Amino acid sequence: MFMHNKRLMYTVRVSDPNPVLANYMLEQFGGPQGELAAAMRYFTQAIAEEDPGRKDMLFDIATEELSHLEIIGSIVCMLNKGLKGKLAEGLRNEGELFMELNKGGDSHTTSLLYGGGPALINSAGVPWTAAYVDSIGEPTADLRSNIAAEARAKIVYERLINCTDDPGVKDALGFLMTREVAHQKSFEKALYSIEPNFPPGKLPGMPDFTDKYYDMSQGEEIEATGPWNQGGQWDVVSERDEQAAVDGGDGGATVKLPAKDMKLLEAVAARTASDPASDPTTGAELGAGPGGGKKKSSRS
Amino acid sequence: MFMHNKRLMYTVRVSDPNPVLANYMLEQFGGPQGELAAAMRYFTQAIAEEDPGRKDMLFDIATEELSHLEIIGSIVCMLNKGLKGKLAEGLRNEGELFMELNKGGDSHTTSLLYGGGPALINSAGVPWTAAYVDSIGEPTADLRSNIAAEARAKIVYERLINCTDDPGVKDALGFLMTREVAHQKSFEKALYSIEPNFPPGKLPGMPDFTDKYYDMSQGEEIEATGPWNQGGQWDVVSERDEQAAVDGGDGGATVKLPAKDMKLLEAVAARTASDPASDPTTGAELGAGPGGGKKKSSRS
């Protein structure tokens, strides 16, 4: 069960209204790396988790992220507060309101559609989608996803901090950014307290293909190397022929079809076969106008 | 520049057509943990990457994932091949085709809408969206995202392997699953060859909040602990009062508004104020019918 306390987890002191900055902040409210995505990620994992310790941790952090969502939403509201009254009451000079709305950063949509409230959209106005939540219900995978998500959120906060000089906003964003670091540390501890945790899941890999590195991108004089493809752990495969059909087969795709199905399939194929030897006049040739027909380059 | 070779990277030998299984396979074709998501994740990172070694690695793996996309797409096609002819040519007995389409697993949509071809949807018919791609253009975050993505993909392949007894399908899936393990290893090497890589980004955290663990979820007799919240690294904050307004402020949200804006805002507030002392008759009371009005429980 959730409960709510009217006090924010961190005090929000905004210096001046700024709807453009408000819209940037939405990135962490309704954006892919934002607090709703974080909260929902951990909350859905928490409900399904069997391990009591991890379940507790996931609920702890999910609840904190909801509290962060409230902080960032409050920042958005404060930054938009100047606009809110103008929109609702109207101004004598409508051109002034038009100019206000057109200051940039998609703040026009937040104003017109959401009245300056904190909407679950990102800074471009794209509605939040659960497609951002990548939990799959396996702890060694999900904890890695959580670690990565915290790292991404940390960076987006860093970028937001870099583009405002409002000390109150900077301060609150600094807190939120710092907590992502702390959460990442917790998730790391949780991942490594499962032993072994690599490879994730239960099935082992096929030994022939676990240590191969396929050099699929070529063309530089000196091939770049690094620990990801050199050293004793790796067999690098650079020959193009050895990259295809690595199982030793013919590289084709086949299925055993019942004769009846095959016959129908052949009927479709026959009905829709291209005549490779034809040189049909086409719609494009008709459309290229007189002389545009069979000549080499149309209208060039 | 990309090039293509007609041979698949791994030979696909499907025993029997099975449109339901085909649809399950779509999870790794157009699903969130599937091969298009992987390929696009690494491809977009590769283009923007400044480090030549990582750039090469990202192009290598992106290209391999495209080749995997082709394999899984070919499996889908083979499994659907029996249906394709029936759909296009029709059957004397339409009821038979109806039954075929209604075998489950959303295969009806793949048949009706995509003619049995490999569509960029997941196993529920949801179109692929770039919202699945979580790259943000910072290598220590993106590499963590890649590590997590490979772990998730490994698990989904494992689940798919667990639900088919077609040896050819199992074999190809085994290859694809194994490669996710190998890719995860490469991305791990790439992450740890950046030093330091934690915390991600450049700005340091606020020291006061880096090591706090907020115990937001309570109510069990014995609080669960683990390395994520115990040991010398952590200060656990369990008191509810100490969890709110952790900056020492009042936990409110404020902004300095120009007087003119404030006045308009007050006008809106006044116009839309609720009268807390009223007990208005409501639409629900009207709608509850005779006697449903002011009494305690409507229609109970």
Add this chain to the structure above:
Amino acid sequence: MFMHNKRLMYTVRVSDPNPVLANYMLEQFGGPQGELAAAMRYFTQAIAEEDPGRKDMLFDIATEELSHLEIIGSIVCMLNKGLKGKLAEGLRNEGELFMELNKGGDSHTTSLLYGGGPALINSAGVPWTAAYVDSIGEPTADLRSNIAAEARAKIVYERLINCTDDPGVKDALGFLMTREVAHQKSFEKALYSIEPNFPPGKLPGMPDFTDKYYDMSQGEEIEATGPWNQGGQWDVVSERDEQAAVDGGDGGATVKLPAKDMKLLEAVAARTASDPASDPTTGAELGAGPGGGKKKSSRS
């Protein structure tokens, strides 16, 4: 700030695992009328609300809806619990797992992609989107939206109750359904304690068009009537001619264009003009094959 208590708001006692039913339940977890939509609707309104009483109410109900989200998520988990182990550990007989996944209701996607956990999708597998949240930041509109949302949620719970005979599930759903009724009552009270609340907003309507009823759909012998278009409040306009250009103008659309712009526009128009007097041979005629050209009906 949010806090969490490990006990659910309502105890969940599921009789038997049933992944199909689990998936139906997702309608109220990640579906458009579900608990996340409700929680986010009220939470975003609460943050932006200026009226202290309504702000408190919105936080109260938002927090309760989050607690409901946890209940319905827990039901989903319990119903899927039988499948979870099979998916992760595998079965000797893969066909058995295939059959389990193919029991219907899109449970295959929940299993394969989310491992049986409560995912923020609806019963068809469609990810939750903030497009479901229709808050616009004006209280007389938002409260009406909330009233309607509670009514819709009540009905979906009713349908879910109608299709299960599991007494524990029925009981918990009954609680959740009942709370929607209670919330609707609160929102009604809040709406009617704003006076006046109709029409919503500040601008009055144009008197000429406030009481018109345009009878746009015709063709029955006896026109249906009801209080929505009969009685002293309404002027019914049935004549087709009086329905067009109701302002008395010519019903056209015009703009004053600078001459320079007009000239460019004329150039486009001339370049792409259709020749109404032509009877061009078309691609379809080419494609209809010998004799399919200019005759009346192609391939009929």
Add this chain to the structure above:
Amino acid sequence: MFMHNKRLMYTVRVSDPNPVLANYMLEQFGGPQGELAAAMRYFTQAIAEEDPGRKDMLFDIATEELSHLEIIGSIVCMLNKGLKGKLAEGLRNEGELFMELNKGGDSHTTSLLYGGGPALINSAGVPWTAAYVDSIGEPTADLRSNIAAEARAKIVYERLINCTDDPGVKDALGFLMTREVAHQKSFEKALYSIEPNFPPGKLPGMPDFTDKYYDMSQGEEIEATGPWNQGGQWDVVSERDEQAAVDGGDGGATVKLPAKDMKLLEAVAARTASDPASDPTTGAELGAGPGGGKKKSSRS
């Protein structure tokens, strides 16, 4: 069957082209509160409606909303007309066209992607989605949804009117806004002519929970009250303990699992158990660089 008359329902006279304003207008063309959403909402209800009077009303209003969609689309076209020729014919000075496109309000997307035509997007460029249509096929819920939708649309029109001084645009918007008021009145009449209409649906609520008000958000010195939680109709529950497990149970979630399933589940749990007593070295510690390991705060 639908028919069309070339005259608009309301004459559109735009003073000057203004692509930014055009884009704001899209909010009511392809936005969530716009005319397509309205038309589709009522049209889909109309088809399924059993009551002949309501069916007629729903078709009447759906058809009118389609006519409104045409009006707002025509306004968009007129406002974009200056840009259309420049885009298609090109200008000698490409910088001039670049400046035109970059005037704000996401008009660049409307220009580049849609050639200045009325696209089914909102003012941020987000494509219209049927997720905006919240009809559920039960009249007392759907009519409430319609009432709310009309209220929201009225407000968005009001905001649009407030931000333009073009008299022709203001006039047409005024008509459209007014009709939302009229439609709301019709839907209200239709709702209240169903008796009783509250609670919606057929199943009664559980008497124990119909009149409870759970005070989930606390922390202000004086708790806000209003008719939504005070007066004889309400039992306010403020004690945190009485808010959890309100059924009197233990607040847990349980399911009766077959032994075989339980065993598999235990196997997963064991395989992925966290060791709560461990203090594992983590990837973050590796990544924090020399000295970043086990010390309290990484890189602080």
Add this chain to the structure above:
Amino acid sequence: MFMHNKRLMYTVRVSDPNPVLANYMLEQFGGPQGELAAAMRYFTQAIAEEDPGRKDMLFDIATEELSHLEIIGSIVCMLNKGLKGKLAEGLRNEGELFMELNKGGDSHTTSLLYGGGPALINSAGVPWTAAYVDSIGEPTADLRSNIAAEARAKIVYERLINCTDDPGVKDALGFLMTREVAHQKSFEKALYSIEPNFPPGKLPGMPDFTDKYYDMSQGEEIEATGPWNQGGQWDVVSERDEQAAVDGGDGGATVKLPAKDMKLLEAVAARTASDPASDPTTGAELGAGPGGGKKKSSRS
């Protein structure tokens, strides 16, 4: 302005309720190739069209497609009519309703969420999106899009006809399918009455690249040919080296950066450089457990 007549454009006579078939039909109601997509495609083009003849045609066909939308929606309603009462009134035996909902084809979602009404979703439950509408505001492109859209819709109707033996449904679908053929013919005529119409738009292609055919996919013993890559119109480029950097440059990507920007970029690159000569211990190695570290294949 639109008007509505209560009679359908084509009479709908359904033999038996069949919710699964109803859901298949949704493909043409709210699916990508369905009637709403068609109507919106032509309607938005019509509003923006400058050519009076094409404008008339587009309104004619848009209006007809809306009338088709009504027909297909009515079929859906009739097929779902049996379920509607059961859902709303409930059954004594809830298991019976559960079985009804679980008959397949995603009919459970249509029932639970939409009460059996015609929802703007496709047969998998995916909400309609304006992303399906590909109009771009240039007539020679849009008319080609319309031709293709009619061809696709014709095929989907054909598939639907192939899977039902209900004569009334077959008959109405036959009408709808036929009209797509007629519309395609009209759009073809409209395209070819613009002269020239190829290439679309105004700018000519670069002569060097208009007639090249890049043979990017290789590996079969005998290269497939056809009129699309053979004959006097084409220069086939098969040499891999001649496919890269076809402009004769170095195939790189460059930009002239101000020195200040370059310096910052170098700072990022330095801070996040990978050490190619390192062989760092990774998280995966930690996680592979004792002995899983530096050895070649983890847990194989």
Add this chain to the structure above:
Amino acid sequence: MFMHNKRLMYTVRVSDPNPVLANYMLEQFGGPQGELAAAMRYFTQAIAEEDPGRKDMLFDIATEELSHLEIIGSIVCMLNKGLKGKLAEGLRNEGELFMELNKGGDSHTTSLLYGGGPALINSAGVPWTAAYVDSIGEPTADLRSNIAAEARAKIVYERLINCTDDPGVKDALGFLMTREVAHQKSFEKALYSIEPNFPPGKLPGMPDFTDKYYDMSQGEEIEATGPWNQGGQWDVVSERDEQAAVDGGDGGATVKLPAKDMKLLEAVAARTASDPASDPTTGAELGAGPGGGKKKSSRS
């Protein structure tokens, strides 16, 4: 199998960084008419294609489109390169960065969320969706879709060329635009080498409705005509009465319902019937305040 060569297919030489222009370019990276859409369209068709010649062509062009995707992505990167360092390293003067981000064209989202990298979004920030891919698995329909898609992409490139004066960008865009023309020509050849290819599919149309032109939009004094509705091929139906129920039926929709189902349906209808003779007081009347009740126009 795909392979990659480090050289681009066309050399990219950008004169100056320009994040706004970068964002416009995204239209062809992650937009609906962009290169990913093209590549995926042809790639999925190629996998499923039975005709060896067309299969080869589809793989050829799909692979080339992937190479184009790389070119346009590289242009985006170059145009954003100036911003990348500032975002990651921060500036002393945060206001300067704020100004940089707010230059327009939604470049703020690309910067904040994607760090200036090429993201799979369009110029408005909308994530790419497979809903853009309209392949349906029937060659005469799919080839028409491909022809149309190439025409649309050609036009969007033309618009992009028209709005930049950077010669390197113009040059690369010119190449990409030209290739769309060449691809359209190939697809035309492929379509017309199938004989017959019209009507698409196998089922013939109903002769009565193949040549009818329904004049659904009326109201101009002189009806516009053109080859799409005049000439010997067409029967124009203008009488409104002849446009409804064209099958000669009553234009109604019926289904034969089992008595049991009918009874339940009647129960629902009775329970939710509107009383047409009532004049109920409504919520709107309550809300219109004193005197707003039964009078004609509320608050006018």
